Amino acid sequence: MQLSLNPWITTPDESTEEEALEVHVPPAAVISTPLKGMVEPDTADRLANRTMTGTAALWVVGSHGGAGESRTADLLDGARPTGHCWPVLRDGSKPRVLLVCRADMRGLTTAQSALTQWASGAAPAVDLLGLAILADAPGKTPKALRDFTTIVGGGAPRLWTLPWVDAWRHGDSTTTPTAREYQRFITDVAALATETNPSTTH
Template identity: 75%
Template sequence: MQQSLNPWVTSPTTDISEEETLNTYMPPAAVISAPLKGMVEPDAADRLARRTMSGSAALWIIGAHGGAGESRVADLLGARATDHCWPVLQGGGEPRVLLVCRADMRGLTAARNALTQWVSGATPKTDLLGLAILADAPGKTPKALRDFAAIVGGGAPRLWTLPWVEAWRLGNDTPLPREFQRFITDIATLAADTSNTAHWKVSP
């Protein structure tokens, strides 16, 4: 897993050991942490719909497209999936959300459109934690897709890239890769910084 900030507005200033990266390092949000004036929203066909949600949740997971891994990530985090929609809470308020997609061209393009929709201010008011990109196949992601993922992730407050888990294809329970463990801990840390009432799964 790689968590990074907006590549266009931030850069690391110190070298951080692998152990620190996995256990203690939590960088602040990137500059793009809220919608920006003057951004043009995507075409209607490229926008995610909005949906009024019953009940409540500490975190809502938005899949940018079908097969994004929305339900899987929601289960891992003890969150609720929105079925590829921006959530609108019945009782009002600003829901905390996480956008997820797959690391193929279709998934990254859908995530780019969703982030463009958000940054243009065309979505319901939300607290977007960032974008999680899940591998779409075993093995190393092609360079062209890695480069595109970095560009797309630059439009989100934070970016996590997560590896393929082969055992999930067979429905097997397996210890989570450390990238996913760190991802879960990162989200829990972010939630703890902004809410005293949220409950999160911090370990598998």
């Protein structure tokens, strides 16, 4: 699992890995809110908005079909998928959002567009926790995709890269993956989703 700062606008600080591991909740990168002057993506590349009914501690937004939106939501208590749309809440409060995609070129490109949409202010007001990138196949990710993952993830407040889960291929979506990356991801997101935020209701 990789958690990175934002290479779009800054360079990682010089803190040691040991110091980073002591942080219970991953700190947000420099880009934690939309940026003035960021160019909006083309309309065709933007995620739509959807007014959501009911409540959730966290809304999981897939940047494309097959992103793993529903499976990720199943892993996280109080999370609900949005159907590949930015959530808009009826009460006007600011929803907490986790963006997810697959680690192939299509998935990463759509995630980059979604993050650009958010960073430019073209998305509705959301509290974006970060981006989770789910492996699209077993085995080692090709270097070109790993490099692009770093670039795309740099546009999110936080980045989690998650390994392939073979059980999901066979339809087992109820068992929590045992991989350390998933355990840490679930812990991180649970802590972030329950942080006090007056603009977000649970």
